[in-house]
Amino acid sequence: MLTLFYAPGACSMASHIVLEESGEKYEPKRMDLSKGEQKTPDYMKIHPLGRVPALKLDDGSPLSENTAILPFLGKRFGLWPADPVKEARALSVIGFFASSVHPAHGHIGRPERYTEDKSAHPGIQVMGKKTFHDYLKQIDRMYAGREWLSDKYSVLDPYALVFYAWALKRELPVSELKSYTALKDRMLERPAVQRVVADEGVKL
Numbered sequence: 625m626l627t628l629f630y631a632p633g634a635c636s637m638a639s640h641i642v643l644e645e646s647g648e649k650y651e652p653k654r655m656d657l658s659k660g661e662q663k664t665p666d667y668m669k670i671h672p673l674g675r676v677p678a679l680k681l682d683d684g685s686p687l688s689e690n691t692a693i694l695p696f697l698g699k700r701f702g703l704w705p706a707d708p709v710k711e712a713r714a715l716s717v718i719g720f721f722a723s724s725v726h727p728a729h730g731h732i733g734r735p736e737r738y739t740e741d742k743s744a745h746p747g748i749q750v751m752g753k754k755t756f757h758d759y760l761k762q763i764d765r766m767y768a769g770r771e772w773l774s775d776k777y778s779v780l781d782p783y784a785l786v787f788y789a790w791a792l793k794r795e796l797p798v799s800e801l802k803s804y805t806a807l808k809d810r811m812l813e814r815p816a817v818q819r820v821v822a823d824e825g826v827k828l
């Protein structure tokens with residue numbers, strides 16, 4: 625059985641939704657990031673950077689990073705394109721999300737990661753918010769005229785939902801992004817998404 629280590633409202637919500645929708649029995653392990661539960665020696669053996677998500681596979685071995693976990697779950701549950709070109713495009717989106725969109729948001733919430741000079745934090749946060757907003761507009765364009773980012777619903781869509789929720793938390797005018805907002809509404813029609821959003825206390 626798979627075990628998912630997740631935290632409310634974190635990027636782990638994507639894997640949480642995928643597992644909840646899969647119908648497969650899994651063990652959800654809720655972490656409290658504010659208490660530093662992700663930095664305990666035991667958890668650091670599962671995720672060496674002390675972050676979520678992490679997955680314990682059927683054999684008990686750990687897997688970290690959204691870029692690995694989401695394709696793994698997608699292939700297991702039929703939420704990943706089989707065609708090589710479509711798969712490459714899906715990896716391209718996951719790479720964009722994990723290496724550009726997520727770190728831009730990190731500049732808002734964790735400026736201390738980028739400089740020890742506290743006087744520089746506000747500038748980093750302002751630029752992070754602007755860059756994050758620009759990326760959200762790009763995601764909106766990616767959804768224009770289509771229901772899902774791949775040719776059908778896939779792990780990419782719950783991952784996109786994470787950033788929509790973060791945008792609301794940061795009070796960015798994301799409802800102006802019509803295609804992205806329509807995706808959020810489509811996601812919220814899914815019972816598994818409703819269960820995860822309620823469990824994690826996410827506002828959407």
Ligand SMILES: N[C@@H](CCC(=O)N[C@@H](CS)C(=O)NCC(=O)O)C(=O)O
Pocket residue numbers: 634635636657662674675676677688689690691722726
């Ligand atoms: N590159 C990682 C990033 C994971 C990450 O930054 N997770 C955040 C939550 S969204 C976290 O665990 N933060 C807690 C911390 O840094 O202490 C991935 O995509 O899986």
